[in-house]
Amino acid sequence: MPFRLAAIDLDGTLIASDGKVSDANAGALRHLASRGVVVAAATARPYFAAMRPFEAANVGAAAIACAGADVRLEGGTVVDQAAMPHDFAAFIAGLCDRAGWPATLTTRDRTYRRENEMPAWASSRTDIVVTTRLADAGLDGVLAVLANVPLGAPFLAELDAWEGRVSMHRATLFNGESLLTITGLGIDKGHGLRALCRALGVAPVEAVAFGDSDVDVPMFEVAGMAVAMGGAPDQVKAAAGMVAPAADESGFAAAVYRLWP
Secondary structure, rough: OOEEEEEEEEEEEOOOOOOOOOHHHHHHHHHHHHHEEEEEEOOOOOOOHHHHHHHHOOOOOOEEEEHHHHEOOOOOEEEEEEEOHHHHHHHHHHHHHEEEHEEEEEEEOEEEEEEEOOOHHHHOOOOOOEOHHHHOOOOEEEEEEEEEEEOOOHHHHHHHEEEOOOEEEEEOOOOOOEEEEEOOOOOOOOHHHHHHHHHOOOHHHHHEEEEEEHHHHHHHOOOEEEEEOOOOOOHHHHHHOOOOOOHHHOHHHHHHHHOOO
16 A cells, blocks of 8 residues: 655654754655655644745645644644643643743744743744743643753652643653653644544555654554654654664655655
8 A cells, every 4th residue: 555644753853963954855855745645744843833844845744733733734724723721721831931941832823932031033033922931921722832841850740730631742852952742631643643634535554654752652653654763762663663764864765765666
């Protein structure tokens, strides 16, 4: 059975440690498009940030954004948006403020970025509202929160009371920082992949999922083929059907040409 959809994690998969998409990986995206394969960003990033690498490669893409809470067709038509409980959204915004965690909070309407000091680039961005207090943001319809949380941070204990009401996944970035991704209960990249497949009339077995962290494993469990990058943790590689070279070695492109020769 030919694979009809490619769900692609960004950081650490399509995007290398220098923050760029290699020429080889950009070429692989165009190869997929030329073969009629649906290309989809599958990322914790907000939708508009998720689209940038594909726009740069001149490839149209669907999206499983906000770690599966914001699913859209190519062009931006919303398929599914799943908000977290409002009381949790208010809690986590206040916790990030108290703990001093840089964090991104995305609602159905906009994205807020919490910084301890206002960065120089803040006034030039139109797709994101930069603030020093997330608690002052509009907290209706919060889809996802991404927080740069140090391992073992004492404030993490306050999250224990919310176990069973939200979904939380942790990933380690190239620079060693720990990123905590929070969505509504049961909302993850696997949920997003199912929703996108339903909307497109594609069977999940016809999808290939590419990723490099624990956040990607729920998507691996849904797709007909899962590809882990060479830099992924052992448990992520064990969940995949194929292991490609690392992102810094354009492993995404190597896997694409193997699956779609």
